[in-house]
Structure formats: structure tokens, C-alpha cells
Amino acid sequence: MEQFVLHQFWSDGKLSRIATALLVIYGLTGTSARIIPADMNFLLHTLGSLPAMVE
Structure with a gap:
């Protein structure tokens, strides 16, 4: 099964x-x-869910 990795399509910038x-x-x-x-x-x-709530 082949994994789909989004990072491989992005540039290597900051x-x-x-x-x-x-x-x-x-x-x-x-x-x-x-x-x-x-x-x-x-x-x-x-506290654990606060960063996930900010969308």
C-alpha cells in the first residue's frame, strides 16, 4: 500500500x-x-483541544 505524503509535493522552504x-x-x-x-x-x-479549536 502506497502512502500519500503531502510534504513531498511542497518546496523545502521556511x-x-x-x-x-x-x-x-x-x-x-x-x-x-x-x-x-x-x-x-x-x-x-x-488545554489539549484549544489549538485544534482554532481553525
């Missing part, structure tokens, strides 16, 4: 690195909000 970092942060914060449910620890759930 803007590309920033965009990649932002996509990684978005993915990690969205995942952390799903791992920590709001009914277990509301503060950690909220």
Missing part, C-alpha cells in the same frame, strides 16, 4: 516547515482531546 509543524500540532492536540475525556479531567481536555 513556510513549508512552518506549515508542517502546524499540521503536526493540530493532529497531536486533536488526538490528546480525544484521549482525555472532558468528564474525567476538564482542564486537561480543554
Whole structure:
């Protein structure tokens, strides 16, 4: 199965690195909000999901 990697189509500039970092942060914060449910620890759930909420 062939993987589709978006980064291979982008240039190797500073803007590309920033965009990649932002996509990684978005993915990690969205995942952390799903791992920590709001009914277990509301503060950690909220702090983890804030960057993913800003779209």
C-alpha cells in the first residue's frame, strides 16, 4: 500500500516547515482531546483541544 505524503509535493522552504509543524500540532492536540475525556479531567481536555479549536 502506497502512502500519500503531502510534504513531498511542497518546496523545502521556511513556510513549508512552518506549515508542517502546524499540521503536526493540530493532529497531536486533536488526538490528546480525544484521549482525555472532558468528564474525567476538564482542564486537561480543554488545554489539549484549544489549538485544534482554532481553525
